Amino acid sequence: MSTLFLIGMHEIEKSETIARNEDLFDRIVELQDLDSLMVNLYTDRVSPFPNPHNFETGVSLVLYDPSKLQLPVRQLDVLFKRFFPSFNISAIDHTHEENLQPLKNVGRENSICSNRITRINHWMYHHHDDTSDGFTKANFSTLNENSLPTQACQANIYTLLLHLNYSKAQHLQKASVPRLIRNIEFTSFLSEPIEKLSQDESYYWNILSTWKFCALSLSTQELIWCGFTLIKKLSKDANVLIADNKLLLLLFTLESSYHQVNKFHNFRHAIDVMQATWQLCTYLLSENPVQTLLLCMAAIGHDVGHPGTNNQLLCNCESEVAESFKNVSILENFHRELFQQLLSDHWPQLLAISKKQFDFISEAILATDMALHSKYENRITHEKPMKQVTLISLIIKAADISNVTRPLSISARWAYLITLEFGDCALLETFHKEHRPEQDCFGDSYKNIDTAEEDLDSIQNILTSVTNPDDIIKEHPYIPNGQIFFINTFAEVFFNALSQKFPNLKFLSENVETNKEYWMKHTHKKQK
Numbered sequence: 001m002s003t004l005f006l007i008g009m010h011e012i013e014k015s016e017t018i019a020r021n022e023d024l025f026d027r028i029v030e031l032q033d034l035d036s037l038m039v040n041l042y043t044d045r046v047s048p049f050p051n052p053h054n055f056e057t058g059v060s061l062v063l064y065d066p067s068k069l070q071l072p073v074r075q076l077d078v079l080f081k082r083f084f085p086s087f088n089i090s091a092i093d094h095t096h097e098e099n100l101q102p103l104k105n106v107g108r109e110n111s112i113c114s115n116r117i118t119r120i121n122h123w124m125y126h127h128h129d130d131t132s133d134g135f136t137k138a139n140f141s142t143l144n145e146n147s148l149p150t151q152a153c154q155a156n157i158y159t160l161l162l163h164l165n166y167s168k169a170q171h172l173q174k175a176s177v178p179r180l181i182r183n184i185e186f187t188s189f190l191s192e193p194i195e196k197l198s199q200d201e202s203y204y205w206n207i208l209s210t211w212k213f214c215a216l217s218l219s220t221q222e223l224i225w226c227g228f229t230l231i232k233k234l235s236k237d238a239n240v241l242i243a244d245n246k247l248l249l250l251l252f253t254l255e256s257s258y259h260q261v262n263k264f265h266n267f268r269h270a271i272d273v274m275q276a277t278w279q280l281c282t283y284l285l286s287e288n289p290v291q292t293l294l295l296c297m298a299a300i301g302h303d304v305g306h307p308g309t310n311n312q313l314l315c316n317c318e319s320e321v322a323e324s325f326k327n328v329s330i331l332e333n334f335h336r337e338l339f340q341q342l343l344s345d346h347w348p349q350l351l352a353i354s355k356k357q358f359d360f361i362s363e364a365i366l367a368t369d370m371a372l373h374s375k376y377e378n379r380i381t382h383e384k385p386m387k388q389v390t391l392i393s394l395i396i397k398a399a400d401i402s403n404v405t406r407p408l409s410i411s412a413r414w415a416y417l418i419t420l421e422f423g424d425c426a427l428l429e430t431f432h433k434e435h436r437p438e439q440d441c442f443g444d445s446y447k448n449i450d451t452a453e454e455d456l457d458s459i460q461n462i463l464t465s466v467t468n469p470d471d472i473i474k475e476h477p478y479i480p481n482g483q484i485f486f487i488n489t490f491a492e493v494f495f496n497a498l499s500q501k502f503p504n505l506k507f508l509s510e511n512v513e514t515n516k517e518y519w520m521k522h523t524h525k526k527q528k
């Protein structure tokens, strides 16, 4: 879904170029000022699933007269990158005809980002050559100093590299929060949870306080509210205070830094891992409120910007993001870098504490790389006494794969979503057999691609109505085999060792066993 925002523009001001290209957009939204634009962006983004106005499956342009609204286009673009990082949205000064060129590309750009495979491909292997005005090449430390990147791309579509580079460049700027954002009252976008709370004050506490927590049943507004409720309490316990509206801005920015269109690695997973981390901290870190707060924050940020694929795929195609992290824990380094920048922007006091304590948040996020799994598994039994850094790494690792330890009806739904996401990775690999990953997006290379339609209906069902594992298996008979593989290879030994070391975590290994038994009874035998 793509939107053309016309801000403070009268009908007579519309040039012929604008009128001629309006059909390329799914909707035209006319607004008085940029404040209304901000309200519109936030309101749309937290609309219920399936949310067509996610700003990721289409390209949106904002046309306005910067001299009238007293904000240069460059500054509005920087604001978009800073507060709505995953959005495909750009600002244009419509008073100069030559600036309207990007309108003509919208059709092609929309087709790239409405197809989930070309969209992911674009995120992973493209970048914008956006270095000439504003952000100098020197700021982009991930780029090789001597050579410019080979395939610069002018499309208005999100890329991992652009996200990373803006994040780094912003770090150098240390800008304050602009008025347009500062003036927003974020609770006004949270009518749904606030309505529920008016009926039952402890509604979200009750669902957060149990291992039956099911992030899958919550809307985006509710997920943000759960994050807010928990972090607010933990920040009080730890005496590292943050104003309510600032914390909400941090959470809204985080939500907009995750890809809502991913099946598994999205803000829902982040909140799920945050809740699991907190529950585990109540057993293992109860004496340490500061570390509990830091670890729960690390959990919300641990997959920020995740493309829904994996390190191998980034490595195989020699993406610049992979090179910038020397092919080591690529995504985890990427998440760490983005999240640290986000915290230094929104909650610098917390980052300062983290750095004092062995760069706590960094360590925790890097520990989620599954390539390090057996190293951590060994430490559970062999590291005596267990170091604090090992303990926090184990907590976040356990939380990250805790979906297999949730009650079966919840676990099976997560299994379904990760299976769909793995399916996209397989399609991407097939795509690479015939297309170069970093091809010119305005050339013919993306033409004639099989449409990989969004599987929104399946996801909608999993989020709203299908909770019985038997029904899930009917649709995807191979899920049990995948779950048995994952449990046998990673989860079983890990959670058994953890439960032996910390007997009050026995419920984790027991749940894994119960779930495994169910999957074993339903394995799919290949027909000869």
Ligand SMILES: Nc1ncnc2c1ncn2[C@@H]1O[C@@H]2COP(=O)(O)O[C@H]2[C@H]1O
Residues within 6 Å of the ligand: 368, 369, 370, 400, 401, 403, 404, 414, 415, 418, 482, 483, 486
């Ligand atoms: N239920 C599951 N089934 C299969 N793989 C899983 C499951 N849960 C987590 N994983 C994998 O474990 C990985 C943990 O790190 P990531 O979140 O990067 O990616 C995750 C998936 O690849």
